[in-house]
Amino acid sequence: MKEKTLDLIDELACIPWFSQIGEKVEGALATRCVSLSASLKSAKSRKWNNFLNEIDNRFFALLDEKLDRDSDSHLLICRKAYEIAQNIADDTFKNLGMSRIEELRGHQTGLIQSCIIEREYEEIIPSFYSIPVLLPIYVNGHFACGWSGDKLPVGWAGNGHKDLPPGEVVYF
Numbered sequence: 679m680k681e682k683t684l685d686l687i688d689e690l691a692c693i694p695w696f697s698q699i700g701e702k703v704e705g706a707l708a709t710r711c712v713s714l715s716a717s718l719k720s721a722k723s724r725k726w727n728n729f730l731n732e733i734d735n736r737f738f739a740l741l742d743e744k745l746d747r748d749s750d751s752h753l754l755i756c757r758k759a760y761e762i763a764q765n766i767a768d769d770t771f772k773n774l775g776m777s778r779i780e781e782l783r784g785h786q787t788g789l790i791q792s793c794i795i796e797r798e799y800e801e802i803i804p805s806f807y808s809i810p811v812l813l814p815i816y817v818n819g820h821f822a823c824g825w826s827g828d829k830l831p832v833g834w835a836g837n838g839h840k841d842l843p844p845g846e847v848v849y850f
Contacts (some may be wrong), residue, residue: 679755679758679794679798680797680798682797682800683794683797683798686793686794686797687762687794690766690790690793690794691766691769693816693817694819695770695774695786695816695819696770696774696779696782696819696820696821697819698818698819698820699714699717699779699819699820699821699850700714700850701819701820703815703818703820703849708815708822708846708847708848708849709826709846709847709848709849710848710849710850711823711824711848711849711850713850714778714779714850716850717821717823717824717848717849717850718778718779718781718782718823720823720824720848721781721782721785721821721822721823721824722781723824725824725825725829726823726824726825726848728829728830729825729829729830730788732830732831732832732833732834733806733807733830733834734792735834736834736835736836737792737795737796737803737806737807737838740803740837741799741802741803744802744803745802755794755795755798756791756795759790759791759794759795759798760787760791762790762791762794763786763787763788763789763790763791763794764787766786766787766790767783767786767787767790770783770786771783779821782821785821785822786816786821789808789812789813789816789822792807792808792812793808793809793812793813796808796809797809803838804838805838805839806837806838806839807838807839810838810839811839811847812847815847815849820849820850821849821850822847822848822849823848823849823850824847824848825845825846825847825848826845826846826847826848827842827843827844827845827846828843828844828845829843830842830843
């Protein structure tokens with residue numbers, strides 16, 4: 679992995695994960711969810727998960743267009759990113775002691791993996807989604823749990839966060 683990716687991994691390991699959940703973020707470009715139970719329900723919703731999947735699918739489609747398809751290095755980076763993400767999530771939840779939000783472990787792992795992959799390939803696909811949109815929410819001790827705008831169409835052909843339909847990320 680590139681040096682800047684390794685630096686991001688160090689930063690991700692030091693984030694105060696979930697330390698401010700429920701608190702309002704002043705000046706945030708996001709919508710605050712009203713309660714922990716509502717935010718957990720939203721985080722598991724089909725709309726939010728489909729939204730994230732469409733973004734990931736588009737990112738990887740763009741990446742596939744620009745990378746050598748015979749290279750195994752991309753798969754190795756994805757696997758390594760997932761292992762690192764799992765380790766950070768394991769450390770987070772071991773230290774948190776908040777069983778109520780344990781179900782967010784998968785979301786945290788996915789976000790970390792996406793950030794690592796986005797950073798590794800930012801020369802090819804700059805500032806796509808996870809780093810510019812979601813990471814600031816987590817860095818501030820919250821978690822993203824939904825989207826307040828229109829859903830992305832299947833096969834969304836956007837080029838990242840600037841091509842999203844009008845709306846805001848929902849956080850808690």
